[in-house]
Amino acid sequence: MIEKERQQLLDELLEKQKQGRLKPSDRFAIPCQQMPQQDAMERKNNVEEVTTGYSETQARLEAMRCLGCKTAPCVNGCPVRINIKDFITAIADGEFAKALGIIKENSLLPAVCGRVCPQEVQCQEKCTVGLKFKDVNKAVSIGRLERFAADWGDKQNEKDVPKIAAKTKIKVAVIGSGPGSIVAAADTARAGHDVTMFEAFHKTGGVMVYGIPEFRLPKKIVQKEIDVLEKMGVKIVRNFIVGKTRTIEQLMSEDGFDAVYIGVGAGLPKFMGIEGESLVGVYSANEYLTRANLMKAYKFGNGSDTPIIRSKKIAVVGGGNVAMDCSRMALRLGAEKVYLLYRRTEKEMPARVEEVHHAKEEGVEFHTLQSPQKIIGDENSCVKAVECIKYELGEPDESGRRRPVAIENSEFTIDLDAVIIAIGNGANPLIGQTTPNLKFNKWGNIIVDENCKTSIDGVWAGGDIVLGSATVILAMGQGRGAAAAINKYFAEKLSERSGDN
Amino acid sequence: MAESGFERNFIFGRVKKMSHKIIHKEQLSENVFAIDVSAELIASAAKPGQFIILAINSEYSERIPLTIAASNAEKGTIRLIWQRLGKTTTELADLKVGETIENIAGPLGKPTHLENFGLVVCVGGGIGCAPLLPIATALKKQGNKIISILGARNKELLILESEFAAISDELIVTTDDGSLGRKALVTEPLKEICQRKQKPDKVFVIGPAVMMKFCCEVTKQFDVPTDVSLNTIMIDGTGMCGGCRVEIGGETKFVCVDGPEFDGHKVNFDLMLKRLNAYKNHEQKALEQYKEHKCKIGLDKKTERKK
Ligand SMILES: Cc1cc2nc3c(=O)[nH]c(=O)nc-3n(C[C@H](O)[C@H](O)[C@H](O)COP(=O)(O)OP(=O)(O)OC[C@H]3O[C@@H](n4cnc5c(N)ncnc54)[C@H](O)[C@@H]3O)c2cc1C
Ligand SMILES: Cc1cc2nc3c(=O)[nH]c(=O)nc-3n(C[C@H](O)[C@H](O)[C@H](O)COP(=O)(O)OP(=O)(O)OC[C@H]3O[C@@H](n4cnc5c(N)ncnc54)[C@H](O)[C@@H]3O)c2cc1C
Ligand code: SF4
Ligand code: FES
Numbered sequence A: 001m002i003e004k005e006r007q008q009l010l011d012e013l014l015e016k017q018k019q020g021r022l023k024p025s026d027r028f029a030i031p032c033q034q035m036p037q038q039d040a041m042e043r044k045n046n047v048e049e050v051t052t053g054y055s056e057t058q059a060r061l062e063a064m065r066c067l068g069c070k071t072a073p074c075v076n077g078c079p080v081r082i083n084i085k086d087f088i089t090a091i092a093d094g095e096f097a098k099a100l101g102i103i104k105e106n107s108l109l110p111a112v113c114g115r116v117c118p119q120e121v122q123c124q125e126k127c128t129v130g131l132k133f134k135d136v137n138k139a140v141s142i143g144r145l146e147r148f149a150a151d152w153g154d155k156q157n158e159k160d161v162p163k164i165a166a167k168t169k170i171k172v173a174v175i176g177s178g179p180g181s182i183v184a185a186a187d188t189a190r191a192g193h194d195v196t197m198f199e200a201f202h203k204t205g206g207v208m209v210y211g212i213p214e215f216r217l218p219k220k221i222v223q224k225e226i227d228v229l230e231k232m233g234v235k236i237v238r239n240f241i242v243g244k245t246r247t248i249e250q251l252m253s254e255d256g257f258d259a260v261y262i263g264v265g266a267g268l269p270k271f272m273g274i275e276g277e278s279l280v281g282v283y284s285a286n287e288y289l290t291r292a293n294l295m296k297a298y299k300f301g302n303g304s305d306t307p308i309i310r311s312k313k314i315a316v317v318g319g320g321n322v323a324m325d326c327s328r329m330a331l332r333l334g335a336e337k338v339y340l341l342y343r344r345t346e347k348e349m350p351a352r353v354e355e356v357h358h359a360k361e362e363g364v365e366f367h368t369l370q371s372p373q374k375i376i377g378d379e380n381s382c383v384k385a386v387e388c389i390k391y392e393l394g395e396p397d398e399s400g401r402r403r404p405v406a407i408e409n410s411e412f413t414i415d416l417d418a419v420i421i422a423i424g425n426g427a428n429p430l431i432g433q434t435t436p437n438l439k440f441n442k443w444g445n446i447i448v449d450e451n452c453k454t455s456i457d458g459v460w461a462g463g464d465i466v467l468g469s470a471t472v473i474l475a476m477g478q479g480r481g482a483a484a485a486i487n488k489y490f491a492e493k494l495s496e497r498s499g500d501n
Numbered sequence B: 001m002a003e004s005g006f007e008r009n010f011i012f013g014r015v016k017k018m019s020h021k022i023i024h025k026e027q028l029s030e031n032v033f034a035i036d037v038s039a040e041l042i043a044s045a046a047k048p049g050q051f052i053i054l055a056i057n058s059e060y061s062e063r064i065p066l067t068i069a070a071s072n073a074e075k076g077t078i079r080l081i082w083q084r085l086g087k088t089t090t091e092l093a094d095l096k097v098g099e100t101i102e103n104i105a106g107p108l109g110k111p112t113h114l115e116n117f118g119l120v121v122c123v124g125g126g127i128g129c130a131p132l133l134p135i136a137t138a139l140k141k142q143g144n145k146i147i148s149i150l151g152a153r154n155k156e157l158l159i160l161e162s163e164f165a166a167i168s169d170e171l172i173v174t175t176d177d178g179s180l181g182r183k184a185l186v187t188e189p190l191k192e193i194c195q196r197k198q199k200p201d202k203v204f205v206i207g208p209a210v211m212m213k214f215c216c217e218v219t220k221q222f223d224v225p226t227d228v229s230l231n232t233i234m235i236d237g238t239g240m241c242g243g244c245r246v247e248i249g250g251e252t253k254f255v256c257v258d259g260p261e262f263d264g265h266k267v268n269f270d271l272m273l274k275r276l277n278a279y280k281n282h283e284q285k286a287l288e289q290y291k292e293h294k295c296k297i298g299l300d301k302k303t304e305r306k307k
Helices: A003-018 A024-029 A056-064 A073-077 A084-092 A096-106 A110-116 A128-132 A142-155 A179-190 A219-231 A248-253 A285-293 A321-332 A353-362 A430-434 A472-500 B006-012 B040-045 B087-093 B126-141 B161-167 B187-195 B209-221 B269-276 B280-296
Strands: A171-175 A194-198 A235-237 A259-262 A266-269 A282-284 A313-317 A337-342 A365-368 A370-377 A383-396 A402-406 A412-415 A418-421 A425-427 A459-461 B020-029 B032-038 B051-055 B064-067 B070-072 B077-083 B103-108 B119-125 B145-152 B170-175 B202-206 B226-229 B245-248 B251-254 B261-263
Touching: A003 A056, A024 A128, A056 A084, A056 A142, A073 A084, A084 A096, A084 A142, A096 A110, A096 A142, A110 A142, A110 A219, A110 A472, A171 A179, A179 A194, A179 A219, A179 A259, A179 A472, A219 A235, A248 A259, A259 A472, A266 A285, A282 A285, A285 A321, A285 A418, A313 A321, A313 A370, A321 A337, A321 A353, A321 A418, A337 A370, A383 A418, A459 A472, B020 B077, B032 B126, B040 B070, B040 B077, B040 B103, B051 B077, B064 B077, B064 B126, B077 B087, B077 B126, B119 B126, B119 B187, B119 B209, B126 B145, B126 B161, B126 B202, B145 B161, B145 B187, B161 B170, B170 B187, B187 B209, B202 B209, B209 B226, B209 B269, B245 B261, B245 B269
Parallel strands: A171 A194, A171 A259, A194 A235, A259 A459, A282 A418, A313 A337, A313 A418, A337 A365, B119 B145, B119 B202, B145 B170, B202 B226
Antiparallel strands: A266 A425, A370 A383, A383 A402, A383 A412, B020 B032, B032 B077, B051 B064, B051 B103, B070 B077, B226 B261, B245 B251
């Protein structure tokens, strides 16, 4: 469909609507609006964003596919309960500012979430339109509409700084600068508290800058959010490792912080424990992506000082978003062949459907029901090949996913020059090592109550350090919950104090 | 503690921008440089054996680890000593007093386990003498008897001799070419000391991986517990990337959070040596480009050697 046809269709639909003749069947007849994107063969040679976003007409057409269900089941699928029906109606009406305002009531980072949320298992899974077509891919594209509204807002160049309540003199320390921390900082600053954000790296944004690649989430989007925080008066301290530079105990007893939010994210990468994992050319996903994203190793020799091996044949082990990002980054770093090795089938892959789709389009070869058993090195201890074994699916395990079972004598080898292990992370060990009274579960995640409060008074926590590996939106949700609890706690304290007077 | 310092004012008060100014700079040998740089919070938290990670500027710089060779909490400075090797250490060597390093994070790693062991041998090879000095000094303070063995390829490359002399009960210097001290590798005197009537109770070795490997082979024969400080490649330094992993007694460990010091008899040095060379060709390229660039803008004039 070309833009002119879309415009025509939109005009017709609007006319019908005005006359009160627009029926659900008309809405069902609107074609799903495809996301404009860079051509696959072209984009695998650059790090520019893959998808370029809806035009206004496309957005309004897509929004008109929404039935405006009374019960709005989509909202129940959204972890932060965005008022989806209303914002989509506003887009259909061409009231983009209003749409953005509605989203922002619940989500602080729509430009990010619109791009990276797994909508197909959240809001879109529940959407009536998708159910009617028995295909979640035909649901209203809520995520793309969210992104449209956010990007539209950015273009208006009036990134408004939220109103700040009267200063309270309460000092809040926010540790880490990932999505949970950004929201916790914003919400506590809005309540008038004096907020300082501490980040270990020399750049802020957490996984959104060092993990998720530029081609999926442009770094300038994250930077804008950080800029807003600074405009709100949040102080941002980089290169500050809580637990090492200062401990939480010191921040609270010596430096005068009244409350702390811990959002340090996931930590030590998991390895498979197979032979050859220490060979040169075996990377954890974190190392590979950090080199590529944070230090911009893709520009090595053209500005960047951080090297990365430019391998020709790479295997990536895993089936999540992280594995997809590594595979696609490897292509962009010049790999000729990228094999994705996953123990189960595509159906069980935890990655977003869109990422799987994009990875395939770009030429990543999916090898499912296979997993490496051994990595083989050459005389210089560089990776030369992997030995894999084939799997079949057996009985479902506790999580309901069918358990992969190795098939005997099915070993085979693939020649390679690098292997990236993307099978998840353990918990970040630093805070635990240096905060004796903080309680952790057996996996090393911080234990919190329903308000994200930890075992220490005045200390809250959220995001991956609490949930294990989660998502941007869940981390944000916890940041928001923790901030609300912090604000409530001090509001009560302050009113008690004024009551005393 | 420097309560009223600049850095504190930034973080806990109202100063706008934080950076780390070079207060003092020395050239210790042809390729070894030392600076005192302001890093107040790190200075007040640092313990022997810990290190920092720095990036000279923010957008494209590589992050490299350097040991905190000394720290002065009153002045709010830390001392870094490094060998000019590749691009980043060369660029660092070109910075002048008054200039700044944008990013320094630390102190990282677990501090050295200090106690009164009795007789301790401290073996430093080349640039390894720099990270060894604060450890030897602290061990001396704990009441240990210290024998120091310092090795270098030649006289010009030997550093910190007088500093070690001041804290050692016995000091042995070796050079490969005999231009200073004994013409030997550090392993020779180390072996002799292990054969003495009073066997050492503990050995610390810091230097090139090969040297640490051979020292450990010697002390293993005599069953003397030996700690080494590993200088793997690092990225974040906070236990996130796994780039610094080493094999210790068959288990994967992370140098930045589990180390940098480990039981030398358990380290798989052969593997570590190979991993260190992983980026050799790339690093060479970065250095050449940097030199070429300096040449073009006329910065290739040799830095004056300071006393
Ligand atoms: C490659 C990759 C792709 C992903 N793709 C998706 C996706 O498509 N959709 C999705 O929803 N989720 C995705 N995720 C998951 C998502 O990014 C995380 O769940 C989310 O970022 C967690 O947020 P957080 O608030 O816990 O903080 P994080 O983003 O984990 O950030 C934590 C921050 O704390 C800092 N820190 C750590 N220790 C300290 C300390 N001691 N002192 C100071 N600072 C410290 C870290 O440097 C880091 O900046 C992906 C993750 C990865 C790695
Ligand atoms: C915990 C720790 C503490 C350290 N303390 C010091 C110190 O106090 N003083 C000091 O001079 N160096 C120290 N190092 C080593 C230092 O980090 C490297 O020399 C530095 O990263 C080289 O950077 P470059 O860009 O100049 O050289 P690159 O271009 O990265 O490398 C140049 C050459 O150095 C070798 N090399 C690269 N990285 C390392 C490394 N980590 N260790 C040894 N050789 C390496 C390369 O193989 C190459 O041949 C330490 C390393 C660690 C892990
Ligand atoms: S479920 Fe689908 S159709 Fe119904 S309100 Fe939500 S987005 Fe619209
Ligand atoms: S340097 Fe990244 S885990 Fe140690």
